[in-house]
Structures are given as structure tokens and as C-alpha cells.
Amino acid sequence: MLTGFTRKFRPLKIVSDEEIESIHRGGLYVLEKTGMRIEHDRALKLFAENDCRVDFDEKRVRIPAWLAEKCVRQVPSSFVVTARDGESDLMIGGDTFYFMQGMGMRYVDLDTWETRQATIREHKEAMIVADALDNCHLADAVFAYTELDGVPPVMTFLETLASGLRYSGKAQQYGYQKDCEIFAIKMAKALGVNLNPELDTASPLSLYGGSVEAAFRYVEADIPIQPCVGVAMGGEGPMTTSSVMVMASATIMGWAVLTQLIKPGAPISIQFGLKPMDMQRGNPLFASVVNSMTTVMMNQLLRKYQIPSCTSAGFTSLSKKIDYQCGYEKAMGTLISALSGGHLHIFQGGSTAELMYNPVLSILDDDIAGWIGTFLQGVNVNDETLAIDLINQVGPIPGHFLGTAHTREWWQKENFFPKVADQEAYPVWVKSGKRDALDLAKDRMQEILATHTPKPLTSDQEQAIKDILQEAREYYRERGMISDDEWSVYMNALEAAG
Amino acid sequence: MGKELLEKLQKAIKEFDTQAAENLTKQAMQEKMDPIQVLDALTDAIREVGDGFGKGELFLPELVGAANAMQKATPILEEEIKKSGARRESAGRVVIGSVHGDMHNIGKTMVCTLLTADGFEVIDLGINVETGQFIAAVIEHDANIVAMSALLTTTAQEQKNVIEALKAEGLRDSVKIMVGGGAISESFAESIGADGYDPTAPGAVELARKFIGK
Numbered sequence: 188m189l190t191g192f193t194r195k196f197r198p199l200k201i202v203s204d205e206e207i208e209s210i211h212r213g214g215l216y217v218l219e220k221t222g223m224r225i226e227h228d229r230a231l232k233l234f235a236e237n238d239c240r241v242d243f244d245e246k247r248v249r250i251p252a253w254l255a256e257k258c259v260r261q262v263p264s265s266f267v268v269t270a271r272d273g274e275s276d277l278m279i280g281g282d283t284f285y286f287m288q289g290m291g292m293r294y295v296d297l298d299t300w301e302t303r304q305a306t307i308r309e310h311k312e313a314m315i316v317a318d319a320l321d322n323c324h325l326a327d328a329v330f331a332y333t334e335l336d337g338v339p340p341v342m343t344f345l346e347t348l349a350s351g352l353r354y355s356g357k358a359q360q361y362g363y364q365k366d367c368e369i370f371a372i373k374m375a376k377a378l379g380v381n382l383n384p385e386l387d388t389a390s391p392l393s394l395y396g397g398s399v400e401a402a403f404r405y406v407e408a409d410i411p412i413q414p415c416v417g418v419a420m421g422g423e424g425p426m427t428t429s430s431v432m433v434m435a436s437a438t439i440m441g442w443a444v445l446t447q448l449i450k451p452g453a454p455i456s457i458q459f460g461l462k463p464m465d466m467q468r469g470n471p472l473f474a475s476v477v478n479s480m481t482t483v484m485m486n487q488l489l490r491k492y493q494i495p496s497c498t499s500a501g502f503t504s505l506s507k508k509i510d511y512q513c514g515y516e517k518a519m520g521t522l523i524s525a526l527s528g529g530h531l532h533i534f535q536g537g538s539t540a541e542l543m544y545n546p547v548l549s550i551l552d553d554d555i556a557g558w559i560g561t562f563l564q565g566v567n568v569n570d571e572t573l574a575i576d577l578i579n580q581v582g583p584i585p586g587h588f589l590g591t592a593h594t595r596e597w598w599q600k601e602n603f604f605p606k607v608a609d610q611e612a613y614p615v616w617v618k619s620g621k622r623d624a625l626d627l628a629k630d631r632m633q634e635i636l637a638t639h640t641p642k643p644l645t646s647d648q649e650q651a652i653k654d655i656l657q658e659a660r661e662y663y664r665e666r667g668m669i670s671d672d673e674w675s676v677y678m679n680a681l682e683a684a685g
Numbered sequence: 686m687g688k689e690l691l692e693k694l695q696k697a698i699k700e701f702d703t704q705a706a707e708n709l710t711k712q713a714m715q716e717k718m719d720p721i722q723v724l725d726a727l728t729d730a731i732r733e734v735g736d737g738f739g740k741g742e743l744f745l746p747e748l749v750g751a752a753n754a755m756q757k758a759t760p761i762l763e764e765e766i767k768k769s770g771a772r773r774e775s776a777g778r779v780v781i782g783s784v785h786g787d788m789h790n791i792g793k794t795m796v797c798t799l800l801t802a803d804g805f806e807v808i809d810l811g812i813n814v815e816t817g818q819f820i821a822a823v824i825e826h827d828a829n830i831v832a833m834s835a836l837l838t839t840t841a842q843e844q845k846n847v848i849e850a851l852k853a854e855g856l857r858d859s860v861k862i863m864v865g866g867g868a869i870s871e872s873f874a875e876s877i878g879a880d881g882y883d884p885t886a887p888g889a890v891e892l893a894r895k896f897i898g899k
Contacts, residue, residue, distance in 0.1 A: 224788075226788075226813065292838075292868075292870065293870065302870075303872070304872060333838050333868075334870065334872070334873065340838075340841065340842050340845075340873075341842060343838075362839075363839065364838065364839040365839065365842065387837060387839070389787075389788035389789065393788050395786060395787075395788060395839075396786065397786050397839055397840075398839075419791065421745075421746065422745075422791040423789075423790075423791060464745065464791070466744035466745040466746060467741060467744055467745070468885070469745060469791065469792060469795050469885075469886060541867070668842070
């Protein structure tokens, strides 16, 4: 199992427990009075059979407070995301926290800063790099490039999942799309992994049919799911941090009730991003200070519910480049999220509001993750670390500590050493070509690709993946969801990728 | 009297007063004012709001607030126009909706508002719109443009389904198709056979103007 990082001190709060309780009460009231719109007939029937008031015409479910609270209590406080090699399993919950590969639809060129569809080969490289990163604990193959050149959209998730399973031994995050979960579950069972798929919520207070159908499929297959509560405040949700928290509380409890009615004890975690809408451009203000405020409050609320959290506070930046803005927006959001007790942090590699991904950025982000993780592990205060006798022994100048056993023993233990930050002295930096962190990260990527070999699949596992992919291709082709033209381009793309 | 009422109506739009917009429109109809003239006045008011938005002087809450007020007034006027058998000149008719499976509303609302402000007749089919509803609306309203929104990668492909259905119904060549939403890119739009894509609401209006040669 990967132990990730452990927060050694109490999590940051920005509101009191009593204020969190007010938010929870508000959520209960909204859920009982207004309820949620749920676009799924089987789910509506299930709610109706379990004491909820259901209006089948309006697809509206009103959930009594006692049932909501009962189901929240029933959600496990921890669960395991399994990796194919067993050694990289993650135990989500408690004071442990992990970093997860980030997301972006398209590949960004680091010279022109223009985006384009990634190739199958580039996806493979992104996964190999993610596999090599020390602080990337959960891979996210399907969201590191959601568009692949030559691959029909209905096959993209499955092709990227297969690529992730082939080129990374780490546990994988997944999603859902147009029945692809049927084949993803088959891959998961064949490799003994459980995928931790994220499912969308439509705000305000609504669940998509496709998302709910995927929830049934995954929960019934004993796969933990991660409902995602994403809200643009002022648009999809109310404007103030407290009010959007009330709505989020109702939504979280709605998901808890659905999953626990499908299967009592089903593990879930909640992914969230509650951020203000840019009232000039209509875009969500990822990485804004309000996003960090809601992140802390959500972590507080989820701690009350004892439901693991997955935060997106620093998962992206609005910058179009890998630059100063990108660095501070991603670092501040993620640091605050980790300080406040988030369990899983979507992070390495994505930027530009979910638009772009690049493995070079994942390498830079991995240094930030290491910095944050090391900071939260805190310090040990004991006889050895206090070293009072040593201070007395060395005494004033000309005494020094450089040659002491204590320095040799400790100099690496409490600090974090970034792999690609420029820490050279100025004259050395000038002589060596004035190279910055981005240059060093590009070098590091080439080094990883030249030297890192992910643990390979067994031949049986590889065959299983090939068979399932082929079955999926035929499934979509028979249903007219891959045209003849797309098929031809697709086959060429697969051949070109080898 | 008529002029004063029209000014009050325009003020109601610009001050986002939905109740006043509805009441004053009803009053105008009771006073037998020309519904087309009233609608033109309302369009002028929302265009002013749209211009303010374009200049960065007003923001989305104001834009959508004005659109909400306008939406209270327009059904009353359209009903009267229909009764009279007249037809209002518009820049073009746009059938718009968030595709099946997608319940996102915000981006589409922005586009609807700015298109209306620009003189387009907008037929908003809402969210989670089935392919058949797009087809039926294109036929019923003799649309010039079909505009589709999808925020999720999981629903983006529905845009392609609508385009294929338009082809199957022999309607593809009679409409221009624009697509947008968080999950859409220029290359995706091209790959599904759309005529245009823009990531912003003002850009969508520019695209619509281009489509109709305005």
C-alpha cells in the first residue's frame, strides 16, 4: 500500500462546528422541502420504496431528514482504491492524504502554448511520467487528455484507461460515458482494480440519468464511486460561500442516500469544486480565494459526515502557460486544501481551466506536492531533535554544526528537495545556460522516458484488455456510434501508435 | 401616452423589474398598442444592456436580470402578434438547447440573451433536449440556425447525433449549426460536422451574424 502523506496536526477550520451544523441543517431542510431532480426511473422507484416523496412526472425526490442522516452515517469513513500490483493500493480516509494526476482535455505545446488533440503515443508518455512521479499516488488516465487524435469520442475513455493500466502500476481514477462503464468494469475485474470512478452532478440539485445509471452499475459491481459536486456560484448555485455550502450539503446527502439504497455500506468519496462565476466572461473562477474558502468549509463538512473528500482547489489554473500565475494558483489552492484535511487532491499536470495537460507540468507540480506533503507531516519534538546538549557542546563562534553527526543524520529528514527547481548559485546558473525550472522539467521528462519502465501487465492481463477493447469497439460500431470514416481513421491511429 | 409607456417598459427591462415588465406589457396591449412596436422597444432596451455588457460596464447578473424581465413580456406580445397574423422581422431564427443528458443552463442563457439583444428570434428548447425536439423545432419555426450546448465530455457526442438526424431528415442544408460548451473544441466541432464553434457568448453572436450574412 502507498502510505502517501499523513497530516500530523489538527486540520485548518475557517468556520466553527456550530456554523457547520447550521449548514447541515439547511441542507436537510432543502432536501426534504425542495428535494432533487433525478433523471432516472429506476432510482426514482428506489427512492419511492424507501419513504421518500417522489413526483415521477417532475422526476423530483424529496428525502426525509432521518433517512438522509441515516444514509450519511452508513457511508464508510475509509476505503481502499486498489492498484493492479497491490503495492500501490491507497487507503482513502483518516489523516492520510494523497495527490492525484490532474486533468486537461488537450495537449499543450510548450513553445507556442497552443493546444491540440494528444496522440495515443503522447498519452502513453503522460502515463509513464505519472507512474514515475514520487508524489503522484493516483493515476487519472481518462482525464489526462480527454481527446485523442484519431480515436472516436465514444472510445476515448476506454482507450485512455487501457493506456493507463498498461503504462502505470498505480491505482486509477475513472469516469463514465455512454455505457463505457460496462467495459471499464470488465477491465477492472480482469485486473483486480476498482477504479474510483467520478460521476457528475448537475447543479442546482439535479442528477443526470447517465451519471445515476453509472452509479448503479459501479455500486452493484462493488466499485467505490466519487460523486462530483461542482458549482459555479452565482450561476449554478447561490453566490455566498455559506449558501452554496447548504446546497452542496443537500447534494452530498442526496448522493449518500442513493448509493446506500443501492447497496448499504457502499463506499463513496465526494469530489468538489465550489467556485464563483466570472460575471464578465461566464467562466468558473477556479483557484480564486473563494474557491479555497469553500474548500476548507467542504472539508469541515465532510469530516462531520465522515465521508472522504477529493478536492480540486488547486487542480488547475486560469493561466494559458506554465508560468508564475499557474504556479501560485495551483500551489495555494492545494496547500489550503491539504491543510484543511482533504484526502485526495487532483493536481499534477493539468491547467488552463481543464483545457490543457502536459507531463512537463506534472513534473513541476510533483515538486509542489512534495513540498506540501512534507510540510503537513510536521515536525517531531523530542530529545534528539531538540539537541540541547549539542547546542551547548558546539557553543558560540567559532563553533559550527556542519561536521556534527546530528547534521549528517538530520539534514535530509525534515526538508523536501525539489527535483526540478532552480536552486543554483547565480554565477553557476549563468554559466550553465540560464536554465529555469521549466527547462529542467523538460529534461526530467526525457530522462524519465529513457529510464523508467512501468511494471508490465502479465500476458493474460494484456490479452484481457485487448479483448475488452475489441468488444467495446464492436458494441459501439453495431450501434452506429462509430461511423465507417471514424473507424478507418481509428484503425490507422492504433496502427501508427503500435 | 404610448411613448411614455414604452419608456417605462424600457426602464423596467433595464432595471430588471420582471413584474413591471409584465404589467406594463399587459397595459400596452389593453391600450391597443402595436405589439411589434412594443417588442421593438423592448429589444432596443435589451440591446442597450447587451452593449453595456460588451463594454464591460454591466455584468452577467444584470444581463440575465434584463433577459428575465424581457421573458415576462415577450410571450404576451408574441401571442398578440400571432393573433394579428403579422410577422415580425428578425435577424434570423435560432433554435437553441442543451443537448440530451446535459442539464447545464448558464452558457446557453447567455447566448440566448445576447442573440435576442442582437435582433435574432430565439427559440429556446431548454436543457436535456432530445434529438427529436431539435428536429421538430427546426421544422416548426423554419429555423436558420441550430445552436447546441454541451458542458460535459459525456454529452458532447449528442451534438453529433442531432447533426446526423438533421441529415437524415434532409434538413442539414437548410440550417447553419453552431456548437459550444465547456466540452467542445474547434476540432471537435469540425469532426462532428458543425458549421461553427466559439467558446464565448459574444463570439456565438458574431458567428450567428456571419451565418446570416449580417
